[in-house]
Amino acid sequence: MADSKLVFSASALLLTMLFVGVNSSSSRSNETWHEDAVEHPHEVAATVDMSIRNSTERRKLGYFSCSTGNPIDDCWRCDRKWHLRRKRLAECSIGFGRNAIGGRDGRYYVVSDPGDDDPVNPRPGTLRHAVIQDEPLWIVFKRDMVITLKEELIMNSFKTIDGRGVNVHIANGACITIQFVTNIIIHGIHIHDCRPTGNAMVRSSPSHYGWRTMADGDGISIFGSSHIWVDHNSLSNCADGLIDAVIASTAITISNNYFTHHNEVMLLGHSDTYTRDKVMQVTIAYNHFDAEVKDRSRRCRHGYFHVVNNDYTHWEMYAIGGSASPTINSQGNRYLAPTNPFAKEVTKREYAGQSKWKHWNWRSEGDLFLNGAYFRQSGGGAASSYARASSLAAKSSSLIGTITSNAGALTCRLGRRC
Template identity: 30%
Template sequence: MTELHGPGRARHRRKKTALVAGVPLALTAAAAMAYGTAFGVFGADAQPKAAAAPAPAWADDTADGFASVEAHGQKGTYGGRGGRTVTVRTLADLEKYATAAEPYVIVVAAAIPVDPKGKEIKVASDKTIVGAGASGEIVGGGFFLGRGVHNVIIRNLTIRDSYAGVWNDKEHDFDAIQMDGAHHVWIDHNDLRHMADGLIDSRKDTTNVTVSWNRLSRNNKTFGIGWSENTTADLTVHHNWFRETEQRNPSTDNVAHAHLYNNYLQDDPGTDITSSYGNYARGRTKMVLENSYFKGVDNPVIKDATAALVQRGNVFSGTSGRNESGGTAFDPKRYYRYTPDRAADLPGILKAGAGPREDIGTTNGTQAVRATTLTVAKDGSGQYRSVQRAVDAVPAGNTAPVVIRIAPGTYRETVKVPSNKPHVTLQGTGGSRKDTLIVEGHASGMTKPGGGTYGTGGSATVAVEADDFTARNLSLANDFDEARNQQLDGQQAVALRTAADRVRLDDLIVSGDQDTLLLDTAAKDRTGRVYLTDSYVIGNTDFVFGRATAVVDRSVLTLKKRWNGTSAGYVTAPSTPAGRKGFLITRSTIDGDVSAGSFHLGRPWHAGGDASLDPQTTVRDSTLGAPIKKTPWTDMGGFSWKDDRFAEYKNKGPGAGGPSADRPHLSDAQAADFETADWLGGWKPAD
C-alpha cells in the first residue's frame, strides 16, 4: 500500500527469494477435525468422500457447583442427554419440545420472537435448551421452571428485550429465566439483557442451581434468589459478567449455601445505569464470596445483620459505599471441587469467555448441522484439482459449513470466496502449514487479462468476501518479483485479502513484501472482524493494513529486507473508521533479520485522503525485536499519527520502550478495555 498524498509514491522492491526461507518452527499444530456427510451435487467431477461427524463435546457437558451435587433423588444435572436432539426455529416447535414429558436436547438455531411479549415458556424436566453457536435467541420472552421441575440445562442463548418501557417495573413479571420450586438447573454461557423484570429469578426453595459464564447487562432487577421463609436453597454463581445492572447482582434471601466466586461486576462511569449495590446477603443467608472483581460499583457487598458473609481474595477498583462481611458461613469444598481463577485476571477472562460461544450447540463451531467436506489434490486423488474449483462448487446462498480439505502441494492460482458463499473453511491436510501453498504473483500495477490493472485489492492471491470464513494449516503467498519489475507503477502485492465478518485465520504463513495482508471490510459502514492466531505474517511495507477490526494473537510478524537489501519499513497501516476498533496485536513477536532501529510499528492510512478516518493500532503484551524504532509511530500522507490512535502496553524486548510523548502507553485501567474480547464484540471464535 502506498501513500496517496505527499511528494512521491513509494516503490519498494527486492529480489525474488524462496518462500518461507528461514521461517521459525511452527508455533502450534492445527487440531484434527472431523466432518460429516456431503449435501447435494457439487459438479460432474465431484466424488464425495465424507464420514459421519462424531457427537460434539458440548453434548456431554454436565454442570459443576451445587447443580452437580446429588440431592432430591437427582444425581447431578445433565439435561436432555440421552434423548432425541431436535433443532427448532419457531416458537411453536420450541414450546412443543420444551413442554414434552420425554427428554430432549433442543437446539435453538434462530432468533425466535415470543408472542405475546413477556410470555415465559414452560420447561419440563430432563431438557437441554441450547443455542446453536451465536444464532440462538429468545426475543421478548423467557422460560419458566415450576415446582418439581428438575435436570434442566439452559445454555448458550441470548434472551433479551421484554422491557416494557418502565425502568423499575412493578407491573410486568417478564423474566428471562424464572424458577419457582425447581431443582438441579444449570444456566450457562447465556447473554441475558433488557428484560422488564429479572434476568434470573430463583424463587420458592429452588435449589441445586449453578449459574456460570453468563453475560448479564442493561437491567434493573437483575438476579434475585430466595423469596422463601425456608433456608434450604443451595446455589453456585461463578464466572459471570455483570455490566450496567442496577440491583440484585445477585441478592440472596434466606439461602442456605450461596457460593459466589470469580464474578466480574462492572459499572462504567457516564452511563445511564448506575449500580445501587452489588452482592447482597439477606435474611439467614450464608454466603461465601471469593476471588471476584468489582469495578466502579456502589455498595459492592452488603449484608443484613442476620446473614453470614465470608469474603476472601476479591478485588475492588473504584468502588464506594458499603463493603461488608462477617459471621461464619461454610466450606464449598465439602460439597464439590473447584479451582478459582485469580481475581485480577477476571476482566480478560470473562470478556473472552462469558456469553454464547460458537463452539457450543454446534458440530464444528459454526452451525448445528453436519459439515460437507470437499477435497482438493493436485494429483487427481481428490474431488478437485484446484482450490477455486472447489469453492465454485459451494452453492450460492450456502447456509451450512463446507470444509475444503487441500492436500499438500503448491497450487499456483488465485482463489476468491464470494460474499454469497459463507461458512467455508480452507484446511490444509499436511503435517505442517508449509506443506500446502497457494501462491500467485500479481501486483497492483500489472495489466489484467482483458485490460486494466489489478489494483491493490485485486492483486490478492486469496480473496475472502464471505462471512464466517476459516483458513487453517496453510501457506498463502504473493511472490511478485519487485527486482525484475522496477519499472512497474504499483508494487503492492497482496497475499491475503479479507473483506468479511467473523474471519478466523489460524496456523498460517502469509508471505509477501509490500501490502502482504489486507484486512478490510465489505464497505466503510460494514463490520469486518478478523481473529488471526498462531501464524506468521511476513513483509516489509505496510504489510498488515486495512480498515477491519482485527486481532493478531500469539503470532510472529516477520520483518524482511527490501528487494535491494536495505532495511526500512512499516508493520501496520490501519485505515479504521471513526468509532470502530482497528488492529490489536497481542502476545506476539515482531522481529526479523533486518537492521536495528529500521522499522516503524505503524502509520495512519487515511485512504483516499479521508480525514474522517481514525486509524488505530495497539501493540500489547508482545516482544519487540531490535529492528523496532525508538519512536515507533510515524506520519503518512500528510496525516499525523498523533491525531489518531496508536499505543502500546507492557511490551518487552530490545525494541520496547517506556512511555513518552512519542511512544504512548495505555494505563492499566485503559488496558482493561483493550482485550481481545473487546475487539471481537461478542463473537467467540471456536478454539
Template identity: 35%
Template structure:
C-alpha cells in the same frame, strides 16, 4: 492467561451433560433422550421450541434456525431437557423460560432480551425445581429479573453468563414468608455483570457460592445478603463506578421467627477496584458461613487477575461457536 472452565465440553454434543461445577453438577439435561430439532422461530406449533419443551420425555433440543423467538407467554420447560443454542444465534424476547417443578435442565448459549410485563423474568426457576445449569447465556432488559430462583428450587449453577442493561438482576429466595427457601443452594461463577444496577445477586435464606465473577459499575450495590442467607464470595473482581458499596445487608424477619435478621457474607481472595468498599460485617468467622468444600470437592478458581477480567468480558454470554457433532455410541456388535 486466565482460562474459563469446561474447555472440553464442546468436543461432542452431549459432553456438556453433568459437567457443571458447583451445586448444579448433577444436571444432565436431556442426555438420555433423542435430538429434537427446532426448525421454526414461531412461538408454538410443529418444530417450535415450545413444542419441544412441553414434551414429557427427555430431549436434547438443538436449533436449525437463527433469529428471534417472540414469546406471547412464559415458555414452560419440562424435566430432562437440554436447550442447546450452540451453532445458531437464538434470541428469546417478549417473555422468558419458566422452570416449574422440574429437574435436570441445561440451558446453553441463548440470548434473552426485552421481556415485557409484570413479573416477567428471563429465566424463572420456581417452585421445587432442582439440578439445573444455565451456561453461556446473555441476558438483558427484562421488566422484572433476569434470573430468579425461588420457592424451594435448589442445586443450581449459573456459569459463563453475561448480564447487562438491567435493574434487578438476580433474586434468590422469594420473600421472608417463604421459609422453605432455606434449602436453596446456588453456584454462580465466571459471569460478567456489566453495569447491572443491583442484585448480583440478592439472596434470602439460602447458600450461594460466588467465584471468579467480574461485576462492574453497579448502581446500588453488587451483592446483598438478607434474612438468614450465607454468601461465600471467592476470588471475584468488584469494580465500582459511582456507587462504591459492594456488599449490602437487608434486615428482615422470617415468618417463623420472632426477631429480624440479615445475612452473612464471607469474602476470600476478592479484589475491590476503583474505590469499591467491601463493608464486611465484623465477627464473621469461618464457622458462620458455609464453605463449598462441605458440598463439592472441585471447582476451577484462580486469582482475580487482569487477564481473568479480560477473558470474562470476551467469553461470558452467548458465543459464536459451531454446534458440536453428535458422538455416536457403537453397538455392542461393533465394539
C-alpha cells in the same frame, strides 16, 4: 411471580427439593440441615466431598483442556467436533448444579419453526412443542431465529436448550419458566426484552394445560425446581428479573452468562418469610455483570450462595444484597466500584439491624477490589470449607479477565473450536 404458577402435585414438589449431597432418608428437616451447615462448615464439606470426588472422577473434567482457567469451557470448547458430541456439555457443569444432565439421555429435537401461535396446541418443530414433551430431549436449532413467545415457555423435566452454532434470540414477548421440574440445561441463548404476559391457557406437558395469571416478565424464572444449569447466555432488559430462583429451588449453577442493561438482575429467594428457601444452594461463577447493570447484581435470601470468579464492572447501588440471614461466600471475584462516592460498598444487608446481621455468614476471600470497592464481612464461618462443599475452588482474581472474557452466548462454527 408466585401467583402465576400452575398447580402441581405435592409429590412432584418434594422430589424437586431433594439435594443430591444430602441423604433424603434423614429424619432431619432441610431447615435443620441448613442451620448445621452454618455452624459446622467442615462437617458439611465432609458430607458432600465424597460424592463430588466420585462425580468429577467419573466425568474426567478437562479432557479437552485449553488451559483457559475456566473449567467449564476447558471441558468441551477445544473440541473441533463439539457439534458431533454436543451432549458432552452435560458432563461439564460445576458447583451445586453439577449433576444437571438436561436431555443427555434422550434424542435430539431440531427446532425449525420460530413461531408460537398457539400456547395450548403448539406445532411440532417449535420450541414450545419441544420443551413440553415428557421424554428427555436435547433441543437444537436448524438456523438463526428470533422467537417471540405469546405466553411463558413452561418447561418439562430433562430438557436441554442448546443454541450453539446458530444465533437464537428469545425476545419481545414472554420468556422461560422452569417450574416444579428437574434437570434443565439452558445454553447459548440470547434472552432479552421479556414482557409480562398471562391470563391465558398454556400447556406444560402433552397431557396438561392450565390457566396462567400474569407473569412478571422474568428472563428465566426458576420456581420449586432442582438440578438447573444456566450457562453461556446473554440476558438483558427484561420487565422484572433476568434470572429469579424461588420457592425452595436448589442445586443450581449460573455460569458464564453476560448480564447488561437491566435493573434488579437476579433474585434468589422468594421472600423473607418463606423459610423453606433455606434449602437453596446456588453457585454463581464466571459471569460478567456489565456496566449497565443499574441496581442489585444479586439479591439473596435464606439459602447458601457461592459467588466465585465473577466480574462486576459497575453497579449503582450495590453488587450483593441480602436479607433473612443468607450465607454468602465470595471468592476470587473482581469488584469495580462506580465513581459515585456513596456506592463503594459491594454488600448491602436489608431489613435487619447490625445486631442481627453481624451473625450472618458473609465472607470474602481472594476478591479484588477496585476504585474504592469494599466488602463488609460478617459471621464466623470458614470460607474455604464452604467452597469445598460446592465442588468448586476459586481461581485467582488476577485471572478474571481471561476467565470471563467469553461470557455470554458464544459464536460457534461447525468444525471449529467454539
